Amino acid sequence: MLPNSNLFVPRIWDFCKRSNASGVIYNHCIALHKRYYRMWGKHLNCAKLQSHIAKLRKRNPLWQSVGFQAVQDICQRIEKAYQLFFKHYKKGVRSPGFKKVRKYKSFTLKQAGYKFLGGNRVHIGNRVYQFCKSREIEGTVKTLTIKRTPLGELFMVVFVDNTVDLEINSTPSKxxxxxxxxxxxxxxxxxxxxxxxxxFKQSLNAIKKASIHHSKKLKGSWNRERARKNLVRKHEDIYNRxxxxxxxxxxxxxxxxxxxxxxxxxxxxxxxxxxxxxxxxxxxxxxxxxxxxxxxxxxxxxxxxxxxxxxxxxxxxxxxxxxxxxxxxxxxxxxxxxxxxxxxxxxxxxxxxxxxxxxxxxxxxxxxxxxx
Incomplete structure (x- = not known):
């Protein structure tokens, strides 16, 4: 499985809505896990959770904006997190908890819910979107993940099954x-x-100034949001370099x-x-x-x-x-x-x-x- 990535989706508001809906579903699943454990003292099975969420999804128009396979993937993510918690809790690993809906990062579509139309167009849900392709997609597409950065930018990561026969290196080993x-x-x-x-050490002074500038702004104001994005850009610049x-x-x-x-x-x-x-x-x-x-x-x-x-x-x-x-x-x-x-x-x-x-x-x- 090799990733082909960096596809910018211009309809930001539509995908932000789906990411927020995914965050709501995630938090609801976490609440169900905690409630089930309080009542029965057992871990909630992933299959039961998926079946229950599928019934709730039919009644909620907001949840329907997220593909049914994306909802299943959310349940599977929580199941993996709990399995890691059961395996490594003695080492200090914590159980999965609630997340802020605005900061929920991604949702994944597997076999259904999308179709590549050729060129730089993809059909997701009921709409066709254009994207900027970083490289050609080679192989059979397995999953498609929409990721949201802290700046609100959207990227599409495509995982493909691309089996390449590696040539044996016959040169002397070093x-x-x-x-x-x-x-x-x-x-x-x-x-x-x-x-x-x-x-980070090189940019420490710039990070401190941006952090102080952000802390002085009124909470909930547009100035604070602009200061937050400026601080995020500083950290992203360090990460990219x-x-x-x-x-x-x-x-x-x-x-x-x-x-x-x-x-x-x-x-x-x-x-x-x-x-x-x-x-x-x-x-x-x-x-x-x-x-x-x-x-x-x-x-x-x-x-x-x-x-x-x-x-x-x-x-x-x-x-x-x-x-x-x-x-x-x-x-x-x-x-x-x-x-x-x-x-x-x-x-x-x-x-x-x-x-x-x-x-x-x-x-x-x-x-x-x-x-x-």
Whole structure:
């Protein structure tokens, strides 16, 4: 399933109405779940909920503006959220709750409710809409999702079933290990370093000014709404610039290396310790983009266990220190007397362990490329 995205729909008011209706249905379903649990002490079955909502939909003209499959998708979203809650509630995951109707983001149409008419026209419900196509839609369309941004802009995301046979890469494999850091975004095992632009830090003053400007406006006024949109634009600019840098970095790394090794990190724990800096680096988002690009280019991304002492292990002789404070950036091995930089040493160890994980053996030896 591959996404084809960015379709701008000019009839904003019509789709905002449907998004609001989807938010009302979502909140009603959440209320039914909570009421059912209070009465019976059990979880409400998704099939029963869909059947009940289908009956209510026939009596409510506002709900009828949302396709019946979109209503089913809302029930399925809530079911997935509850299943994640039952599975991970000990880790602090909360049960799904009510959402503001104006902020409800999207609704999804599956097999019915839409039809592409060719060119840049699509038939949704009883109307035909024009859109701006970011790229050609290749493959069988599976679902169509209308998304609403905080600025009120609408985008249409099309998921297609596009099976492409990937060519096997027969070139010699190049493997590298990477260590994630706070001061340096990535330290590579070949000695190179990749500095993070820290986009949020660059725009922090502009964000503060826009936030103060928004807080001083009267609630419910048009001036406050304009100030809110200005603040949202500042955040969207940071988001877009960061993702653009991530995509370019992912393409450059996959062009240079065939196997990329990373350490599995507890990013939520790191965020509790260092807060905004970890959020600004957005390492988890970068890994998602990198894995997608690597799969498209037939490259391999390997993850090393988080408990492996990559920083405390000497990359030359394998001697492991008993303890290593975070403030120590360079240390001398007591066994072989080699001087190890903390990040460079960790990257080399991650490279070696990643090579053994995929059975590449000696990382200095040229071997055939591993394919996904």
């Amino acid at each position: 493997i590298a290990g990477f260590d994630f850091g706070l001061k340096v975004f990535l330290t590579c095992s070949d000695g190179s370093r990749i500095e993070s632009p820290q986009f 960061r993702r653009d840098w991530f995509w370019k970095l992912a393409h450059s790394l996959t062009l240079k290396f065939d196997v990329l090794c990373f350490e599995t990190l507890n990013l939520k724990g790191m965020q509790r310790l260092w807060g905004r800096k970890i959020s600004d680096l957005a390492f988890g988002e970068f890994l998602q983009i990198l894995k997608w690009v690597a799969k498209k280019k037939n490259k391999l991304v390997v993850f090393v266990d988080r408990w492996y002492p990559s920083s405390k292990t000497c990359s030359n002789c394998g001697h492991i220190l008993e303890s290593l404070d975070l403030s120590v950036r360079e240390w001398r091995c007591q066994h072989c007397q080699s001087v190890n930089g903390r990040d460079e040493n960790a990257a080399k160890n991650i490279q070696a362990v990643g090579a053994s994980t995929v059975e590449l053996g000696d990382v200095s030896r040229v071997v055939p490329a591993i394919t996904v």
